[in-house]
Amino acid sequence: MRRYPFVAGLLATFCIAGHAACDTGLAERMHAKLHPQRQLDHERAVCEPWRGLPGRFIVVLPLPRPSSRPDASEFDLDVLVVQQADNGNTDRAKIVSRLFEEAALTEDAVRISAIKVDTARYVLAPDARAFGLRILHQGSSRDHPYSNETLTLYLPQGQRLVKVLDKFETVMELGAWDTSCEGNFETVHSSLALARSTSNGLADLNVRETRSESRSILQGEECVTQDRPAKFKSTMLRYNGKSYRASGNVAAD
Known part of the structure; x- marks a missing residue:
């Protein structure tokens, strides 16, 4: 019976640490590391702990790009699975799997709200084990x-992320x-x-x-x-x- 409070406390610690890593700018650090010359859409960027996988995060970086249509906006999309260092130092977080897509999102009269x-x-x-991205x-x-x-469902396969279900x-x-x-x-x-x-x-x-x-x-x-x-x-x-x-x-x- 003594093990249950310990397990609950451990899970709560993982959850707090996970949100703390995102709250302290993990997505922004990944952006600065991978795309120092590109603008980041901060409003739509996402950082979320991968529930059930301690120390692992999903980071989504929408990057505005020049559009071929004057009435539309386009975004490249960089989707990352990131592993936090054992000591909790998010500056040493490691990219485990990644998928970068050019012109993955388009916005016109129908805008991307979230x-x-x-x-x-x-x-x-x-x-x-896959995770989803809802647009x-x-x-x-x-x-x-x-x-x-x-x-969209993403499945990590080594260093690659594969879209097994698209939009x-x-x-x-x-x-x-x-x-x-x-x-x-x-x-x-x-x-x-x-x-x-x-x-x-x-x-x-x-x-x-x-x-x-x-x-x-x-x-x-x-x-x-x-x-x-x-x-x-x-x-x-x-x-x-x-x-x-x-x-x-x-x-x-």
């Missing part, structure tokens, strides 16, 4: 509202209305769950999609929203040796 690290337990195989977008049109969220849409909300009442709206939510089956060494992914539609109309002086029956669909994503791809519908109604 970049978030997802450290859920994506254990795709006994020796293959949130927000449209600027009032009469045609739009927002979405995409999920899978988990949330999508859109509509068209007169900005007063009348209009049509649609929402799609998709969730991932690990399946027991595997393909090419990695677990299959079950996708559960829920699609909801509604219509708002003016009845007299009252704006009334009519919800249509939700639609559900299940899909299996299988690893083809390079990335996850849909293999067809499992069920729909």
Whole structure:
């Protein structure tokens, strides 16, 4: 019984140390080390402890770049897995795995509202643990509202980070209305769950999609929203040796 308080205290220490490393500028130090001549988008840069892996961090560096379109902004994206030194000195943190992508993100009328690290337990195989990067977008049109969220899964393979799932849409909300009442709206939510089956060494992914539609109309002086029956669909994503791809519908109604 005496071991449990010790374990809880140890986990709390790891958590505090992890957030302390990020709070003291680990992402900024990685930026200064790797891209001293480049601007960093501080608002969207991310540093997050990799939950369950003491001393390991996920750092995301969005780097603005010249765009080929005058009405758009582009960003290179440097995604890092960083191991903190045993003595806690973040100045001696070591890059374990990395993926640098040119022009990975584009922003126009639909802006990137946030970049978030997802450290859920994506254990795709006994020796293959991935993490996710969620990108949130927000449209600027009032009469045609739009927002979405995409999920990309990164799998460390030695010094390389491999994208095994690229920009899978988990949330999508859109509509068209007169900005007063009348209009049509649609929402799609998709969730991932690990399946027991595997393909090419990695677990299959079950996708559960829920699609909801509604219509708002003016009845007299009252704006009334009519919800249509939700639609559900299940899909299996299988690893083809390079990335996850849909293999067809499992069920729909």
